Amino acid sequence: MPKKPKKILKNILKNFKNRYFRRRFILFIFCAIFLIAILYGGFKIASNLSANAARREYENKIFGTLQEKSAEITEFYTYGTHFQISGTLDAISADNFENAKLVLVSENTEKEFAIEGNVQDNKLMFSSAGLINSGINLDELGIDTYYLKLRLKLNNSTEPKYYTLVNSSSYPNIEYYTVTKNGKNNKVKIDFTEYQTIEEKNLSCLKIQVEEATLPDNVYDIVIDAGHGGKDSGVKAGGYEEKNITLDISKILKTELEQRGYKVKLTRDDENTEDFTATNMYDENGRIDIACKSEAKLMISLHINDGSSKMSGLEVYAPCKSDLTLARTMANKLIENTYIEFSNNTSFKETDGVYVKNFNANMIKDAEETAKEKNYEPYPLTEDTPYLYTIREVGGIATNAYVDGRNTAYAKNVHYNSNQGIECYQIEMGYIDTDLQKIIEEEEGYAYSIAEAIAEAWK
Numbered sequence: 257m258p259k260k261p262k263k264i265l266k267n268i269l270k271n272f273k274n275r276y277f278r279r280r281f282i283l284f285i286f287c288a289i290f291l292i293a294i295l296y297g298g299f300k301i302a303s304n305l306s307a308n309a310a311r312r313e314y315e316n317k318i319f320g321t322l323q324e325k326s327a328e329i330t331e332f333y334t335y336g337t338h339f340q341i342s343g344t345l346d347a348i349s350a351d352n353f354e355n356a357k358l359v360l361v362s363e364n365t366e367k368e369f370a371i372e373g374n375v376q377d378n379k380l381m382f383s384s385a386g387l388i389n390s391g392i393n394l395d396e397l398g399i400d401t402y403y404l405k406l407r408l409k410l411n412n413s414t415e416p417k418y419y420t421l422v423n424s425s426s427y428p429n430i431e432y433y434t435v436t437k438n439g440k441n442n443k444v445k446i447d448f449t450e451y452q453t454i455e456e457k458n459l460s461c462l463k464i465q466v467e468e469a470t471l472p473d474n475v476y477d478i479v480i481d482a483g484h485g486g487k488d489s490g491v492k493a494g495g496y497e498e499k500n501i502t503l504d505i506s507k508i509l510k511t512e513l514e515q516r517g518y519k520v521k522l523t524r525d526d527e528n529t530e531d532f533t534a535t536n537m538y539d540e541n542g543r544i545d546i547a548c549k550s551e552a553k554l555m556i557s558l559h560i561n562d563g564s565s566k567m568s569g570l571e572v573y574a575p576c577k578s579d580l581t582l583a584r585t586m587a588n589k590l591i592e593n594t595y596i597e598f599s600n601n602t603s604f605k606e607t608d609g610v611y612v613k614n615f616n617a618n619m620i621k622d623a624e625e626t627a628k629e630k631n632y633e634p635y636p637l638t639e640d641t642p643y644l645y646t647i648r649e650v651g652g653i654a655t656n657a658y659v660d661g662r663n664t665a666y667a668k669n670v671h672y673n674s675n676q677g678i679e680c681y682q683i684e685m686g687y688i689d690t691d692l693q694k695i696i697e698e699e700e701g702y703a704y705s706i707a708e709a710i711a712e713a714w715k
């Protein structure tokens with residue numbers, strides 16, 4: 257012990273024998289403790305007050321003047337990199353709503369998203385977009401905590417009205433990983449949850465939390481599906497089989513995409529290709545199951561068309577009700593960089609090289625007859641249901657996937673009712689009879705063109 261304190265202690269002990277000193281000393285200690293307690297308490301109250309004020313300000317910014325009722329969300333899903341919701345709001349008359357928007361608000365930002373809506377029986381039915389691959393782009397959200405609200409501006413008031421969103425569907429919350437950029441990913445947690453305000457009021461609301469994340473091993477950016485495989489050879493000509501050409505090009509495409517920084521999964525490679533048949537796509541570890549388990553944002557399925565029709569050229573098949581920009585970019589780049597030309601097929605054609613093939617009335621009738629023959633309840637097909645099973649069955653509820661096992665010729669697609677869909681394109685690279693030579697010579701050109709189109713869409 258240093259000299260000085262030692263001396264003080266010695267003095268205190270010596271003086272302690274003195275009654276007056278003893279009283280004064282004890283009083284001093286009491287006063288000191290009392291003063292410290294007062295200061296500490298004051299500091300606590302002040303910091304609590306400022307924390308409460310900050311929280312009130314935050315809640316005011318996020319929730320503002322909410323209406324008592326909430327909008328009910330009847331469906332929500334991710335498709336590719338986008339998030340969509342649709343729902344209803346009661347007691348709205350047809351002529352008194354305008355400027356309805358979804359508002360995504362955080363402490364630092366506020367973004368508006370257009371909705372499509374109409375009023376029926378005093379009920380507003382709304383949807384975040386008419387096209388399944390548009391709406392809220394999850395890859396464009398910065399790291400933050402957001403809440404999504406519905407905003408209406410009623411004609412008879414100048415102030416907009418805000419409504420929180422509650423989940424009235426049976427679909428679960430969503431965990432989404434953004435596309436890999438510069439080796440980095442964000443995790444986006446989309447949760448219907450409760451927020452407890454400072455006044456201890458519980459608000460049911462939709463929270464979107466974006467945070468930095470490491471991509472889990474089983475999650476990919478892109479899945480490439482080499483058409484056919486194993487016992488299913490696909491179309492054949494001149495000693496060539498579709499299954500082998502599509503696998504060759506898929507492998508080159510994987511390398512091209514990996515060079516651009518993406519994490520890529522093949523539905524089949526040399527290891528599992530012999531397991532494939534024409535009917536096991538929905539089995540566990542069939543191509544649809546492998547694709548869905550990859551949680552990829554994008555799927556490219558490569559095929560070659562049947563030559564018997566004497567047609568020629570490239571056809572890129574896109575999902576129904578989708579923005580066709582990526583499909584068009586892929587078609588245009590393929591024409592630019594290879595000898596292949598746009599297809600001369602006019603059925604289901606949208607623009608040069610771009611096709612959307614849905615069930616039409618005749619196909620629905622055929623499907624109903626098949627169901628009758630095989631003795632199962634027909635699937636609920638509409639003219640918005642994609643005809644190509646790869647596009648349809650990896651998209652979940654966004655593309656009306658439906659294979660639920662009632663047709664016993666196939667296993668059940670366990671992902672058919674998923675609210676996390678993969679945006680899928682099927683590329684018919686040409687017709688086997690007329691275009692075989694071009695396809696074989698241009699394997700690298702096909703892979704390069706598709707990879708360039710994807711990189712451009714995601715830049």
Ligand SMILES: [Zn+2]
Nearest residue numbers: 483490559560
């Ligand atoms: Zn094929």
